[in-house]
Amino acid sequence: MTVQMKVESPTGINPMIRHRSGHIGSSLPRREDRSPLLGRRRYVADLKLPGMLEVAFVRSPEAHALIRSIDTGPALALPGVHAVYTAADLAEVGSFPHTIQYIRPVDQRPLAEDRVRYVGSPYAAVVAADRYTAEDAAALVSASTEFETLPAVAVLDQALAEDAPRLYDSWPDNRLVDFPAEKPEVTKAFEEADHTFTETYVSQRQTGLPLECRGVVAEDVDGQLTVWSSTQSPHIVRTTIAMMLGIPEPQVRVILPAMGGGFGAKTHQYPEDIVLAWIARKLGRPVRWIEDRFENLVSTVHARDQRHDVEVAYDDDGTIRAVRCAAYCDVGSGEIFMPGTATVFVTAGCITGGYDFPNMEVRPVCVVTNKTPSGAYRGFGTPEGMFVMERIIDRVARLTGADRVELRRRMILQEDQMPYIMHSGGKVDSGSHAKGFERAAALIEQSLARAKARYADDPDVRVGVGYNNYVEPTTPTYHLTTGHWAGYDSATIRVDPDGAVRVALGNTDLGQGAETTAAQLAAEALGVDPDDVTVVMGDTDRAPYGLGAWGSRGAVVMTGSVLMAADRVLVKAREIAAHMLEASSDDVVLADGGFHVAGSGTPKVSWAKVATAAWARTVDLPEGMEPGLEMSGYFEPPDLEHLPGADGKVNAAATWSNGAHAGVVSVRISTGEIRIEDYAVVHDCGTMINPMLIDGQVHGAVAQGIAGAMYEHFQYDPETAQPRFASFMEYLYPTCSEVPEMTVEHFETPAPEQPLGVKGCGEGGTIGPPAVITGAVSDALADLGVDITATPVTPAAVRRAIREAAARGAAS
Amino acid sequence: MKPAAFDYCRPASIDEAAAALASSDSAKVLAGGQSLVPSMNFRISQPSLLVDIRDVEGLDGLEVDQDGVSIGASVTQSRVMNSDEAYSAVPGLRRALRFVGHLQIRNRGTVCGSLAHADPAAELPALAMAAGARLTVRGPQGERTAAADGFYLGPYWTGLEQSEIITGVCFPAEAPGTVTVVDEIARRSGDFAVVGLAAAFDLEDGSVGGARLVSFGVSGRPQRLAAAEEAVRGFHAGAAGDGLYGAAYEDAADAVGDIHASGEYRREALGSLLVRTARAVSASNGGKAGAR
Numbered sequence A: 001m002t003v004q005m006k007v008e009s010p011t012g013i014n015p016m017i018r019h020r021s022g023h024i025g026s027s028l029p030r031r032e033d034r035s036p037l038l039g040r041r042r043y044v045a046d047l048k049l050p051g052m053l054e055v056a057f058v059r060s061p062e063a064h065a066l067i068r069s070i071d072t073g074p075a076l077a078l079p080g081v082h083a084v085y086t087a088a089d090l091a092e093v094g095s096f097p098h099t100i101q102y103i104r105p106v107d108q109r110p111l112a113e114d115r116v117r118y119v120g121s122p123y124a125a126v127v128a129a130d131r132y133t134a135e136d137a138a139a140l141v142s143a144s145t146e147f148e149t150l151p152a153v154a155v156l157d158q159a160l161a162e163d164a165p166r167l168y169d170s171w172p173d174n175r176l177v178d179f180p181a182e183k184p185e186v187t188k189a190f191e192e193a194d195h196t197f198t199e200t201y202v203s204q205r206q207t208g209l210p211l212e213c214r215g216v217v218a219e220d221v222d223g224q225l226t227v228w229s230s231t232q233s234p235h236i237v238r239t240t241i242a243m244m245l246g247i248p249e250p251q252v253r254v255i256l257p258a259m260g261g262g263f264g265a266k267t268h269q270y271p272e273d274i275v276l277a278w279i280a281r282k283l284g285r286p287v288r289w290i291e292d293r294f295e296n297l298v299s300t301v302h303a304r305d306q307r308h309d310v311e312v313a314y315d316d317d318g319t320i321r322a323v324r325c326a327a328y329c330d331v332g333s334g335e336i337f338m339p340g341t342a343t344v345f346v347t348a349g350c351i352t353g354g355y356d357f358p359n360m361e362v363r364p365v366c367v368v369t370n371k372t373p374s375g376a377y378r379g380f381g382t383p384e385g386m387f388v389m390e391r392i393i394d395r396v397a398r399l400t401g402a403d404r405v406e407l408r409r410r411m412i413l414q415e416d417q418m419p420y421i422m423h424s425g426g427k428v429d430s431g432s433h434a435k436g437f438e439r440a441a442a443l444i445e446q447s448l449a450r451a452k453a454r455y456a457d458d459p460d461v462r463v464g465v466g467y468n469n470y471v472e473p474t475t476p477t478y479h480l481t482t483g484h485w486a487g488y489d490s491a492t493i494r495v496d497p498d499g500a501v502r503v504a505l506g507n508t509d510l511g512q513g514a515e516t517t518a519a520q521l522a523a524e525a526l527g528v529d530p531d532d533v534t535v536v537m538g539d540t541d542r543a544p545y546g547l548g549a550w551g552s553r554g555a556v557v558m559t560g561s562v563l564m565a566a567d568r569v570l571v572k573a574r575e576i577a578a579h580m581l582e583a584s585s586d587d588v589v590l591a592d593g594g595f596h597v598a599g600s601g602t603p604k605v606s607w608a609k610v611a612t613a614a615w616a617r618t619v620d621l622p623e624g625m626e627p628g629l630e631m632s633g634y635f636e637p638p639d640l641e642h643l644p645g646a647d648g649k650v651n652a653a654a655t656w657s658n659g660a661h662a663g664v665v666s667v668r669i670s671t672g673e674i675r676i677e678d679y680a681v682v683h684d685c686g687t688m689i690n691p692m693l694i695d696g697q698v699h700g701a702v703a704q705g706i707a708g709a710m711y712e713h714f715q716y717d718p719e720t721a722q723p724r725f726a727s728f729m730e731y732l733y734p735t736c737s738e739v740p741e742m743t744v745e746h747f748e749t750p751a752p753e754q755p756l757g758v759k760g761c762g763e764g765g766t767i768g769p770p771a772v773i774t775g776a777v778s779d780a781l782a783d784l785g786v787d788i789t790a791t792p793v794t795p796a797a798v799r800r801a802i803r804e805a806a807a808r809g810a811a812s
Numbered sequence B: 001m002k003p004a005a006f007d008y009c010r011p012a013s014i015d016e017a018a019a020a021l022a023s024s025d026s027a028k029v030l031a032g033g034q035s036l037v038p039s040m041n042f043r044i045s046q047p048s049l050l051v052d053i054r055d056v057e058g059l060d061g062l063e064v065d066q067d068g069v070s071i072g073a074s075v076t077q078s079r080v081m082n083s084d085e086a087y088s089a090v091p092g093l094r095r096a097l098r099f100v101g102h103l104q105i106r107n108r109g110t111v112c113g114s115l116a117h118a119d120p121a122a123e124l125p126a127l128a129m130a131a132g133a134r135l136t137v138r139g140p141q142g143e144r145t146a147a148a149d150g151f152y153l154g155p156y157w158t159g160l161e162q163s164e165i166i167t168g169v170c171f172p173a174e175a176p177g178t179v180t181v182v183d184e185i186a187r188r189s190g191d192f193a194v195v196g197l198a199a200a201f202d203l204e205d206g207s208v209g210g211a212r213l214v215s216f217g218v219s220g221r222p223q224r225l226a227a228a229e230e231a232v233r234g235f236h237a238g239a240a241g242d243g244l245y246g247a248a249y250e251d252a253a254d255a256v257g258d259i260h261a262s263g264e265y266r267r268e269a270l271g272s273l274l275v276r277t278a279r280a281v282s283a284s285n286g287g288k289a290g291a292r
């Protein structure tokens, strides 16, 4: 189903709000920066309510076990403890909804009921006077719980085995979803091709890792429940709480005060939101829970734990004829809403990236294991897929002697192919794929030469280069991800009596600068100064229903909804102004902060005068006009499909950004140490609203991509599924010393179907680095026979690859 | 992530501190808190009493004379790192300390705290062994001294009794002709070493006369590399590194694997690190070889 809706004014005055005052495209400083830099921003953890109690969750130390009994007595006896709740107390609370029909049902209770399926799973909640006491009591509950340990499923192969222990007794196996794919044209290409090879590419378990962990404060006053939560989607949290607690939605208000990063991890509906809301009502006192870093590492969703079994058909001249890929995602226990199934579908859909490559057959499979549930993380399946595709291209180049750049040139999407329909139905609406790659390749060629010169005298150091050409699906549907919500977002614009503008958005800000961007858009649309625009978001009582921030959608949905609402405001304002000017509204234009008759600059009617008439001096309104100056826009992005067609294909994103990454590394053979010598990004997200903010998105996302390429890795004991991490001693994010300076350049190819030609830009930077770094390390060590097939590439992994290549060489 | 309940005292004299520490089996010294407090927050460590030694009189001395550098128990890592006198007497100190955590950690963490904590991947215990440092220890029975070499028994395990306090450490001045260096491979800057080497080379005319070589981060404790110390004799900048590499590889036979690297990686990388270091030191012939 496609909803076609463009931002067209009913009166046709829309051209008035296009690129007039120059706010679009200007690097306006971030209005969000002042308070965090001064330490004054208020996060959930800064809230102190009178009489507030602390909640600590008791989390499973077992990877897989039945809960035989819980004795809450010792904890309740501790002074300062107000209550201890287990699943039995929450019997009246519903389960998390099961909304996606094609995946197996996971009956997830807010607290684990009789079985725990991962270390960190919450199964009891302690309420106490302070967090110290709460943790003392949680330790007592833990010590008084009797588990019956079940065999744990720790690794993918084990989970897939016929005789594997089952996580869910009612399932025939451990597959949450399995979508077999078969394409006759792929089968044919395999029959015809000169050669084939098989390989397995693995990307490791990571997480979004926001600086601010999750946190919830809940309070119920006279049946009115307020929940402050560090969530990317406050309205969705409200709907979920109301649904599960069985209370009318207007009686629930969810507020995101400010957010210190989300990166997808905070899009999910977590048990803690529900349990805190329930406790606040039960006790009649405000309660709070602030996730600590250990909890964050074990109980906020993980991501990217994928294995790709690949078969490639290619010809002597380097032509890649077809690829078959079984993409397995280890989604952990699967106990999370929304479920973690969608990412591997995105891998399947976007694996061909910026290449014209139709003969792709991908079978997405989600497998449950006794690990933390996995879900969203910036990039959402794309980095995993791009890593596979670029490794395949490099391997074919190596096997056939083709030049790596030349091979990519042969495959890359050309402008005259736009719109290009991908193998999966993705409609790449426009882009600068070919020229972006040429530019990135040129930039990095110089870096490569410099690096080679730098290490010319050191025989222990090798230098290599890696490439990636990606497409970034932006402004996607939520329907395939949640089975419930879809793709629109909203804005309500009110011009107050003094002429100042208030914009309320269904979108939220996680730190990207959405407030600044929204102010630029409204200022542009209404011909006012951005400083005269107040932006409100993240509060279900103050902002219209909307789906929040995820999927690189903010720029597109804010542009659409703000322009729609502004347009409606303008229509009315112009009528009021025309009445005051005693002119026909068709003759009235908006310029320099006021309305006047076209062709004559004076007299001028200001926004303040118009708005004062609308709200206060209604005697000045045209005869019979309804008072007020507040309008909403609910923007459904054009081109966005929410469900696959009969052929299984779907354009699940409204518009597609693109980028080329290239990087140079040096590798020390004797120790495996890797240094990123240079990194270049040529980026295209259509019309840029605020180029500085876009650069910031690219920088941060590339850093997270490097994290995935070289550092961050959740490791579990392969027998017991016990986590081998508890802190940042084990989970290593890159610091500023590890992230290199990078060159970022932009092309601006407008989205043909989207308002102002805007595309999304939040995730693209994460996509390139795993492909680029593994490509560059493999290139550096090519004459040793090294070809990296897994991330992260650590010094130890490099040494192992060198040893294995040497052993292969000796054996052959 | 909150510690279990504990008592806290902040004595002014070493006698009081020693008495307080002896008053309970699970009392612990609190110095900079950079290792102890995190382990308490994880409840791995649940001391009943913390004896904060920051105010204890006589423990805050940093003295440099011709014999060497004496560092009291409350002296921070930053203070030592920033002392030019300490650097000229014992250059290895600054060379080790630049690898220890980050600025903020060194501003609180103490040198003696690191020596007492005995993290197998810590730089300072290995340096203390290579440089021949001696610890001064105060216990219920009075004061004793102990050589750093021999003090380290296993992970977080030393020859210190629960009721003993390290009051200070003395690093002997680097002898003429000796070059002390510390180098390591860590996953990120500021991390504990995955593989580390503290080495004191005695140089004679551009070749190595002898050396005290200590690995850290490789096995369960800082470890003298006996075979490599033999193999390094006579090593010079142009020498083939294979013998030295092989000796270090053998010395590290009990290297441990963890999530950051396998034991095999640690053995290989230690050998490479040693050869690389020995080459650089002999090439510079006793100059500022350790400074990168």
Ligand SMILES: Cc1cc2nc3c(=O)[nH]c(=O)nc-3n(C[C@H](O)[C@H](O)[C@H](O)COP(=O)(O)OP(=O)(O)OC[C@H]3O[C@@H](n4cnc5c(N)ncnc54)[C@H](O)[C@@H]3O)c2cc1C
Pocket (backbone or CB within 6 Å): B028, B029, B030, B031, B032, B033, B034, B035, B036, B037, B038, B073, B099, B100, B101, B102, B105, B108, B109, B110, B111, B112, B113, B114, B116, B117, B119, B121, B122, B123, B124, B164, B165, B166, B167, B190, B191, B192, B193
């Ligand atoms: C993020 C981070 C990174 C770090 N990176 C490194 C690194 O790369 N390399 C490294 O070596 N260290 C590192 N550290 C540890 C740091 O160096 C610690 O400061 C040091 O190990 C302990 O010193 P402290 O003074 O903080 O001791 P504390 O934490 O106060 O005490 C540590 C232990 O030693 C005992 N103790 C302390 N002083 C004495 C004494 N005088 N007598 C007897 N017992 C005593 C305590 O009882 C406790 O058991 C890091 C720490 C952090 C938090």
